[in-house]
Amino acid sequence: MNAQLLTGKNVIVQGITGSHGSFHTRAMIAAGTNIVAGTTPGKAGQNVDGIPVYNSIVDVQNDMSVDTSVIFVPAAFAKSAILEAIDAKVPLIVCITEGIPIHDMLQIRQHLEKSSSQLIGPNCPGILMPGIIKLGIIPAAMGLAGTVGIVSRSGTLTYEAMAGLTEYGVGQKYVIGIGGDPINGTGFTDCLELFQNDPDVDRIVLIGEIGGTTEYQAADYIAEHVSKPVYAYVTGHHAPEGVQLGHAGAILGSQQESAKAKTDYLRRNGARTSTSITSLLTAVTSDKK
Amino acid sequence: MKLLEYEGKKILQTSNIAVPKSFVAGESADFLPAVLKSQVPVGGRGKAGGVVIVKDDAEYTAEREKISHLEIKGYTPKTILAEQPLDIDRELYLSLVIDKATASTELMAHKRGGVEVEDNAAEDFLKLTLETGSADAAGQQLADYYDLPDKTFALQDLVEKLYVLFNQQDMTLLEINPLVLTKTGELVAADAKITLDDAAQFRHPDWSFELDPVETNFVTLDETGNVATIANGAGLAMATVDAVADNGMKPANFLDIGGGANEASVLAAFKRITEYSHVKVIIINIFAGITRCDEVARAIIAARAQLDDLPPLAIRLAGTNYEQAAKLLQQQNIPIHANLDQALAAAKELT
Incomplete structure (x- = not known):
């Protein structure tokens, strides 16, 4: 993943006329995002605060190019919305919607693998580059422009890390929530690659969770490719085995998926690990440059 | 959600996949001999005595009665399946x-x-x-x-x-x-x-099964814990539990109250927490993105007024509409903390 992809010029919102869609369209514009259009099937010709609404992405593309789409449509229609964006060759797709069935995500992943689109999410807060662009729902007021790259599976923990750093006066270049679903688009390694290759980034914060094994791939990537300091916290140290905590990805299926095992592996591969969000923030900020 | 064996086999039969001839075991047997199978959602039924072959009516009645009261790993069956034995x-x-x-x-x-x-x-x-x-x-x-x-x-x-x-x-x-x-x-x-x-x-409007979907947003971790937690988002809720434990306190529960924190949901959470007799303080940790802090504050104030025996609260709110929320809580003399560290420190003093 490269930096240009995140700062594409023309951004649209799929599901712009819904309550979340319209509320967050305003918030994204206020945070500097260039939203040029929105789509909701059957609502062409309307507008949301002056932003024109189209029936489909193809209709938008007849009038202008589309670099990024942010999706707010309900879970029942999210598969169609994501596939529409992939078929329209939108380079960056950010899906905020939560509760998409796993079989829908299987189909979406198959389409993604044959396409050049990059999907962030679903079930994620999206991306904030403080002072530059906001694609999703991360509260921009809590961010501060700077040199840290944050990537997290958890939405609210993304905010927590960002706001905590801001409070200490440590700014962020990238704040990315990749989402907590068991099958999703962009993973940790895509974001680590972005942070490592951007000379503006000097520190990396990685927040994982119990369940799944993506933290292992992240740790391997860190060992092989990342020279910048990585501060890591895996949440769920006190999660009981076999009990789902909140969203579908957060379930401890085996010892390998536990917070402790992941933390140990990340540490062995060069990350500076913490066992709580507060100690993570202390670790990052005490290394102030 | 997990299906019981007989529900799963019904689905297989819709595609003409062969399953043993069967009936749900009632007062009398449709056919004998039969294998009686306790319908519980756990493994090891056979070893626990939940699967028994019966040959005649007397055995059928006695074994059906026995299995219907047999608890296996915390479950007693509502349904007993009877199947034709296979060769x-x-x-x-x-x-x-x-x-x-x-x-x-x-x-x-x-x-x-x-x-x-x-x-x-x-x-x-x-x-x-x-x-x-x-x-x-x-x-x-x-x-x-x-x-x-x-x-x-x-x-x-x-x-x-x-x-x-x-x-x-x-x-x-x-x-x-x-x-x-x-x-x-x-x-x-x-x-x-x-x-x-x-x-x-x-x-799937037709989905209707015996077992309820497992609750995932409220999980008891330790009934003797001295700190209860309420947070929004699974990640923040887990992180709040981790932070409580890291600070030397005992978390009683995990609760992800989600994006729609309202008076009813906060009241329901408080009621469940008051069932833990060792809880000395409730940490509320809300980071509002889609959620709005003032709505959470109103919900906390209204729910708190309805309960006499509520343990003290250590509240940390941040994000959308924080200022309005802080004002509302201050009017009620409820302290509000600017970050999780301060809320943890306040909680620590009460435990």
Whole structure:
């Protein structure tokens, strides 16, 4: 993943006329995002605060190019919305919607693998580059422009890390929530690659969770490719085995998926690990440059 | 959500997959002899005495009564399934599961199915990736692997039907163990373990099963814990629990109150927390993105007013509409903390 992809010029919102869609369209514009259009099937010709609404992405593309789409449509229609964006060759797709069935995500992943689109999410807060662009729902007021790259599976923990750093006066270049679903688009390694290759980034914060094994791939990537300091916290140290905590990805299926095992592996591969969000923030900020 | 065996077999039958002839065990038997099977969502039923063969009416009545009161790993059955005994030649293992790491549907098989299947070495299992159009090739490989060349057509047909059902019914697990080869050469699903994706309920209005979906947003961690936690978002809720423990306190519960914190949901959370007798303080940790802090503050104030025995609160709010929330809480003399560290310090003093 490269930096240009995140700062594409023309951004649209799929599901712009819904309550979340319209509320967050305003918030994204206020945070500097260039939203040029929105789509909701059957609502062409309307507008949301002056932003024109189209029936489909193809209709938008007849009038202008589309670099990024942010999706707010309900879970029942999210598969169609994501596939529409992939078929329209939108380079960056950010899906905020939560509760998409796993079989829908299987189909979406198959389409993604044959396409050049990059999907962030679903079930994620999206991306904030403080002072530059906001694609999703991360509260921009809590961010501060700077040199840290944050990537997290958890939405609210993304905010927590960002706001905590801001409070200490440590700014962020990238704040990315990749989402907590068991099958999703962009993973940790895509974001680590972005942070490592951007000379503006000097520190990396990685927040994982119990369940799944993506933290292992992240740790391997860190060992092989990342020279910048990585501060890591895996949440769920006190999660009981076999009990789902909140969203579908957060379930401890085996010892390998536990917070402790992941933390140990990340540490062995060069990350500076913490066992709580507060100690993570202390670790990052005490290394102030 | 997990289905019970008889519910799973009903779904298999909709695709004409062979299952033993059966009836739900009532006052009298439809046929005998029969195998009575306790319908509980846990393994090890046979060893626990939940699966019994009965030959006559007297045995049927006595054993049915016994099984209906037999608790197995915390469950007593609401339903008892009675099945015609099978004339077993071989017991095989077959399952379909979603592999999250590769985002694919995987078929797993083993030559030795039955109760001891977990004892087989992981590398002994046949593993195949299924996709549209691959059922015939998979059935062929399965026949070779099971060493049942004369069952190739039957296995191709079975894999095709299972794969279609797996997708149509939004399953995340479909396990047939054992898949029985009878002495007359029939393949019969002698057990069925099916898990459905709760998120897909909206497109299955017909889904209605005995077990309720497992609650995932409120989980008891330690009934003797001295700190209860309320947070929004699974990650922040887990992190709040971690931070409480890291600070030398004992977290009682995990609670993700989600994006829609309102008076009713906060009141329900408070009521459940007051059931823990050792809780000295409730930490509320809300970071509002889609949620709005002032709505949470109003909900806390209204819910608190309805309970006399509520432990003290250590509240940390941040994000959207924080200022309005702080003002509302200050008017009620409820302290509000600017960050989690301060809320933890305040909680620590009360424990």
